[in-house]
Amino acid sequence: GDVTMDAGGSITLIGIIDTSGFDNAGGSANSDGGNVTLTAMTGTLSVSEIDSSGGDVGATPADVGGNAGVITLDSNAAVSPRVFLNENITAAGGNNVNAAPNPATRGNGSDLVFNDPVQIGNAATGQADADILVTTTGNVSGSVVFGSTLNGAVDRGNEVVIAAGSHNASPTSTFGNVTFGGAVGAVTRLGDLTVDSANNLTAASTIDAASFTQLFGSGNTTLNGDVTANSGAATSVHRFDGATAVNAGTDQITIPGHGYQTGDNVVYDDGAGGTDTGLNPLISGEQPVGGLTAGRTYAVIVDDAGTIRLALSQEDAVAGRAIDLAVGAGADHTLAKVGISVTANGTVDVNGNLLAENGTTAAEADLATATGEQISVSGAVVDIAQDVSTAAVGPVPSTIYTATGDRILISGTTAVIFAAGTELITDAGLANTFEPDLPVAPIGADPTVQKFFVGDDIFFLVKYDVQLGETGEINQQVHIDWRDPSNDGIPVATAGTFNTPTSDRYQTFVVDAGGTVLTIGHLYSNLNDFIPFQNDNQPIFFADFSLSQHDSIRVLSGADIDTPSADIIQHSSDDPNTGAFNPLASSSLPPADANFVTPGTLDTAADNTDLH
Incomplete structure (x- = not known):
């Protein structure tokens, strides 16, 4: 039945209100949940657990569960906050126990609308440390x-999970919208x-x-204000071996001392390709763990202090439903707790700053000690209007590669749009301009x-003046294939170039400050380089340049990236594993052999027909 409470003053409930429908696991008749209406005319409203879910059914897989009842919480107090939520609030459709977790057999969820200022946790009732789950899942989810402000009782001490649908939903299911009408965490984070x-x-x-995560959105996401994530402590980047640390039989990953709790949201990185680790730009031999996608956010299932599994959602993590894993390869796979992560199928409009920083600069030398904040934004179209930063202060310009555990990933399957002046900032790099593709024609720069x-022999120092x-x-970061098959020594002193000229085919170096014209050069041997090319009927060959933002910053798009640079060698972020014949693949960079006909053999002039 229904529960209605009207009070001239305040309402404080420590017990549970349960109006959920009757569970008829062996039958077909469903039962709807009752309505809950609580009104505090002049005082505050403090509630514990409320459940108005529809009842379950289960005689046949086609049976549909009951619908949820409506929960209405109203306070007219003159103070703020007016409503205190201290335990879970559930208005979900009933399920079919023989078809779970298929929501097509569920009843409908009910909308939950909180028009008054809300606080999670109430010190006056001994529930200051409350964490809550708000659920409206159903075939039609509520x-x-x-509608107003939302705050915690203890700074960064109250966790909130909102489920307005299920990622297991059938195509006919409808997800509910989630709206924050006022500031969230402005008084108490x-x-x-x-x-x-x-x-x-x-x-x-x-x-x-402490963190903000959207694990799944079937529609659009709009963030009109700044989103600031600050956990109060450095975020560890946990490294593991994709082969030896992954148990395909149990779907477990072994990470000693991981420190996670079930429900923590983490970003996976495969060590190369999908999202660069950044901590070693020459990593090779990395293969993703089967079942995981680099750059995606997952929920943790903790088995013990050294072993975890990963789930696609909080719903699955709580239920213990883990992703089916297969072993990968390479020792530099990582997991790191999310600062800010947004994933939606539609358009993601970011109209405020995205800021994730624990207040300290973290520039780590290697993966064993790495810390860093993680920001990931993914959608069909991603529109970034302001800055995205994981740095408390800007990075220090350096011509020596700077390692950091920070990661920013912006990914739009259709397009990524940046407003003028937008900056992406980590502890180790700053980017403001992006290109979707490398140029289709050679750059118009005559060498000296x-x-x-x-x-x-005659050695030729070939120099180009280019804006990087x-x-x-x-x-x-600049990666160059000089098309030099011989790898001779350097017999002469050279000067006047930004980079240190070599006679190696591949070279990688760092540009500390963008926007200036730099002279870069390379040494070729007449006997060992030019003559073999002429004998192979290749009198002209190309130096192959690729310019990337610092590899802690990645921008990926299936089609366009708006506001591109006018500089034709500017690029968003070079994926080191793009294409079978990519001269910049991590496995082809020094010290690995660089041959695209028979890997592991010496370079020859014939190998230089591949153009990036």
Whole structure:
């Protein structure tokens, strides 16, 4: 039945309100949940667990569960907050126990609308450390609306998970919208704030929390205010071996001392390709763990202090439903707790700053000690209007590669759009301009050449004056295939170039400050380089340049990246494993042999027909 409470003053409930429908696991008749209406005319409203879910059924797989009852919480107090939520609030459709977790057999969920200022946790009732789960899942899931402000009781001490649908939903199911109409965490920051599933997600104002994650969105996401994630401590980047640490039989990953709790949201990185580790730009031999996608966010299932499994959602993590894993390869796979992560099928509009920093600069020398904040934004179209930063202060320009555990990933399957002046900032790099593709024609830069006579040979120092990057960009990476098959020694002193000239085929160096014209050069041998090319009927060959932002910053798009650079050798981020014949693949960079006909053999002129 229904529960109705009207009070002239305040309402404080420590016990459970349960109006859920009757569970008829062996029958076909369903039972709807009752309505819950609580009204505090002049005082505050403090509640514990409320469940108005529909009842379960189960005689046949076709039976449909009951619908959820409506929960209405209303306070007219003159103070803020007016409503205190201290335990889970559930208005989900009943399920079919013989078809679970298929939501097509569920009843409908009910909308949950909180028009008053809300606080998670109430010190007055001894529930200051409350964590809550708000659930409206159903065949038609209810929407969740916080119409006013939402705060915690303890700074970063109250976690909130919102499920307005299920990622296991059938194609006929409808997800509910999630709306934050006022500032979130502006008075007292929340702990981890997770939207497990939703249709459209809208945040009208700012969000302040230990972390903010949207694991799944079937519609669009709009963030109109700044989102600031600050966990209060350095975020460890846990490294593991993709083969030896992964148990395909139990789907477990062994990470001693991981420190995770079930429900923590983490970003996976495969060590190369999908999202660069950045901590070693020459990593080779990495293969993703089967079942996982680099750059994607997962929920943790903790088995013990050294072993975890991963789930696609908070729903699955709580239920213990892990992803089926297969072993990968390579020792530099990583998991790191999310700072900010947004994943939606539609358009993601980011109209405020995205800021994730624990207050300290973390520039680590290697993966064993790495810490760093993680920001990931993925959608069909991603529109970034302001800055995205994991750095408390800007990076220090350096011509020496700077390692960091920070990661920023912006991924749009259709397009990525940046407003003018937008910057992506980590502890080790700053980017403000992006290109979707490398140029289709050689750059129009005539080289200057210096000759050096050494014995019977002639060495040529070939130099190009090129602009690398745009003004304001910091610590970009240049990868060059000089098309040099011989790898001779350096017999002469050279000067006047930004890079250190070599006679190796491949070279990688860092540009500390973008936007300036730099002279870069390379040494070729007449006997060992030019003559073999002429004999192979290749009198012209190309130096193959690729300019990337620092590899802690990745921008990926299936089609366009708006506001591209006018500089034709500017590039967003070079994926080191793109294509079977990519001269910049991590496995082809020094010290690995660089041959595309028979890997492991010496380079020959015939290998230089591949153009990047």
